[in-house]
Amino acid sequence: MRKLVISTLLVLSLILPLGLAGASPAQAKIEVSADLEVAFNSKYVWRGIVVVDDWVAQPSVTVGVGDFSFNVWGDYMLTDENNRKNEFDEIDLTADYTFSLGKFSIPVGIIHYTFPGSTAPATTELFAGVSYDWVITPSLTIYYDVDEAHGAYVLGSLGYSLELPSSSKTVSWSLDLGASIAYGSSDYNDFYYNNTDKGGFTDYVLSLAVPIGIGQYLTITPQVLWTGLVDSDIKDNMKASQDENNIYFGIIFTGSF
Secondary structure, eight states: OHHHHHHHHHHHHHHHHHHHHTSOTTTTOOOEEEEEEEEEESOEEETTEEEESSOEEEEEEEEEETTEEEEEEEEEEOSSTTSOTTSEEEEEEEEEEEEEETTEEEEEEEEEEEOTTSSSOOEEEEEEEEEEOSSSEEEEEEEEESSSSOOEEEEEEEEEEEEEOOSOSSEEEEEEEEEEEEEEOHHHHHHHTTSOOSOEEEEEEEEEEOOEEETTTEEEEEEEEEEEEOSHHHHHHHTTTSOSEEEEEEEEEEEEO
16 A cells, blocks of 8 residues: 555656646746634534534644645544544645636545544545636535545535625735535445445535635634535435534634745
């Protein structure tokens, strides 16, 4: 598995110069960026699955070089909900490259999930997607687990952002609305949703966020999310361990450089 991860990262890194090869000198200028982020959420819900039913901190670091980016994300336990207080129960590594074709964006990449201090096995997903920059931004992303589940998770989403008026030049804010629904293959659902041996719609998310930009570098984003399971068999299989619908909220602090 480690060879697969390394090989995929090398392929992604090779895509970057290929993408710039046909660009003009002005277009070929590579921008470097870094985002430091920490989210405090009242729950950790992943694809409709309640991983931690209490407060968590989720730090994240993203480094971008042109259209290539690398991210490290973690889930840190703030309470003793899962008997893991003050510990990381998950650390994920993501590398991706995004092609731009007019208003279309096409990301391709890899995610490696690890679970330190846990018996849960690490696993890896490859993904590819497409989005269109419009008044409402639609997107479709396909994730394929190549390690443990050997199945596909297909996520369709819509996003809308409305810039709100501000009386200060140093403060800006907007209203961001999102909605998504996902479909899992039979192998994927069998692995993640307690032996649901069929393909079907898995989960939905409705979100509302208000990003508040302060100065050039800092953004503070309060958010609320409503998520739940869709397929009736998945609901039945998961009801012993969680509610089928969950509302949670949080706040995100982001520094962009």
